[in-house]
Amino acid sequence: MPRPARTNTAEEILEVASRLVQTRGFNGFSYADVAVEIGTTPAALHYHFATKADLGLALVQRYVSGFRGALDEIRTSLPDGRTRLDAYRDLYLDVLARRRLCLCGMLAAEIATLTEPMRAGIVGFFDDNVAWLEQTIADGNADGSIRAKRGPRETAEAIVGGFEGAMLLAWSHDDPARFRRAADHLLALLTGDPGGK
Amino acid sequence: MPRPARTNTAEEILEVASRLVQTRGFNGFSYADVAVEIGTTPAALHYHFATKADLGLALVQRYVSGFRGALDEIRTSLPDGRTRLDAYRDLYLDVLARRRLCLCGMLAAEIATLTEPMRAGIVGFFDDNVAWLEQTIADGNADGSIRAKRGPRETAEAIVGGFEGAMLLAWSHDDPARFRRAADHLLALLTGDPGGK
DNA sequence: GTCTATAACGAGATAGAC
DNA sequence: GTCTATCTCGTTATAGAC
Numbered sequence: 001m002p003r004p005a006r007t008n009t010a011e012e013i014l015e016v017a018s019r020l021v022q023t024r025g026f027n028g029f030s031y032a033d034v035a036v037e038i039g040t041t042p043a044a045l046h047y048h049f050a051t052k053a054d055l056g057l058a059l060v061q062r063y064v065s066g067f068r069g070a071l072d073e074i075r076t077s078l079p080d081g082r083t084r085l086d087a088y089r090d091l092y093l094d095v096l097a098r099r100r101l102c103l104c105g106m107l108a109a110e111i112a113t114l115t116e117p118m119r120a121g122i123v124g125f126f127d128d129n130v131a132w133l134e135q136t137i138a139d140g141n142a143d144g145s146i147r148a149k150r151g152p153r154e155t156a157e158a159i160v161g162g163f164e165g166a167m168l169l170a171w172s173h174d175d176p177a178r179f180r181r182a183a184d185h186l187l188a189l190l191t192g193d194p195g196g197k
Numbered sequence: 198m199p200r201p202a203r204t205n206t207a208e209e210i211l212e213v214a215s216r217l218v219q220t221r222g223f224n225g226f227s228y229a230d231v232a233v234e235i236g237t238t239p240a241a242l243h244y245h246f247a248t249k250a251d252l253g254l255a256l257v258q259r260y261v262s263g264f265r266g267a268l269d270e271i272r273t274s275l276p277d278g279r280t281r282l283d284a285y286r287d288l289y290l291d292v293l294a295r296r297r298l299c300l301c302g303m304l305a306a307e308i309a310t311l312t313e314p315m316r317a318g319i320v321g322f323f324d325d326n327v328a329w330l331e332q333t334i335a336d337g338n339a340d341g342s343i344r345a346k347r348g349p350r351e352t353a354e355a356i357v358g359g360f361e362g363a364m365l366l367a368w369s370h371d372d373p374a375r376f377r378r379a380a381d382h383l384l385a386l387l388t389g390d391p392g393g394k
Numbered sequence: 395g396t397c398t399a400t401a402a403c404g405a406g407a408t409a410g411a412c
Numbered sequence: 413g414t415c416t417a418t419c420t421c422g423t424t425a426t427a428g429a430c
Binding site: 031 | 404405406407408
């Protein structure tokens with residue numbers, strides 16, 4: 001048995017490739033990098049994902065789908081808007097704790113070099129996040145856990161942008177606590193939390 | 198005269214390479230891309246910048262130095278803290294108007310693939326921005342144009358992160374107005390501007 | 395001092411074996 | 413259906429001509 005049985009090679013490839021994209025960028029890794037980690041050859045990978053763009057699209061879809069699941073879970077399990085926003089912040093914090101950047105944040109920077117299907121997936125990720133936050137903020141305004149200073153849509157856009165940027169800064173400084181501080185600061189001000197000062 | 202006289206080839210290279218990095222990332226362009234634009238060969242570029250890492254470091258230093266000059270100009274020409282923050286926002290808006298991303302924001306995402314001198318320059322850029330903002334916010338608190346909800350340092354970090362993220366989102370959506378909205382929203386809340394609601 | 399010719403390597407991809 | 417052997421091209425870099 002020269003190699004452990006591989007029941008789901010495609011998923012193995014996706015997991016390794018996702019980490020590489022989230023740390024090095026789509027143009028910062030090669031099939032060879034993935035191959036060496038899972039113990040195969042670059043050429044073998046082409047059976048599972050014919051082109052690098054195909055692999056990239058699968059990565060985006062997998063990430064979007066995973067994030068969507070986490071958002072649904074937050075909505076069904078947590079009672080009020082403000083608590084849900086903290087859980088949303090924790091999703092980002094978890095990514096940083098694994099020493100990665102948001103897959104779609106990384107790809108957003110490189111978007112000019114990507115195929116149209118990948119672009120659509122990345123833009124869709126942010127739109128989906130904004131829509132979820134918009135609803136969550138509206139819910140929070142209604143249940144009294146939030147007093148947003150501006151409209152739900154504008155507040156939602158500020159949160160996604162603010163979180164992605166805080167993540168990028170924390171990532172480049174290798175300091176997840178920096179994200180936590182900035183995210184809590186933003187959430188407090190955007191949602192009218194009096195705890196600030 | 199097969200080719201126009203070239204008085205400053207190095208600067209020509211830097212200008213083209215900077216645009217390529219700011220739109221495609223450091224791992225998304227090659228010497229060949231630069232060479233074709235300025236009408237020379239990839240190999241010729243190696244005389245001016247021996248390695249790609251050398252070119253990258255020169256790009257960071259040039260960008261940091263240019264931004265530093267703009268910050269100094271804002272401080273000497275504008276009277277109060279709040280007005281200076283608007284001018285700071287306009288620096289980002291100018292980059293987006295030229296259909297580019299912040300050079301250091303782009304490189305921050307790719308930082309794991311870069312040399313140590315480049316990394317230091319990128320981290321230094323953000324630290325320099327935070328320090329300038331910190332002073333500007335302190336000035337604004339003193340001159341009455343700002344009522345920051347939290348400490349100058351924390352506010353400064355939130356602005357840099359918030360602006361970089363808003364820029365990334367506006368960039369990937371190809372919509373500079375989106376940055377303008379988010380940036381003004383953040384500035385208003387962070388600096389205690391009552392104009393919001 | 396500046397660029398040309400060319401090397402050495404790594405990238406993504408293909409054809410066909412099993 | 414899955415992987416091996418191989419290919420072609422693009423990439424960074426060097427050596428040496430001018």
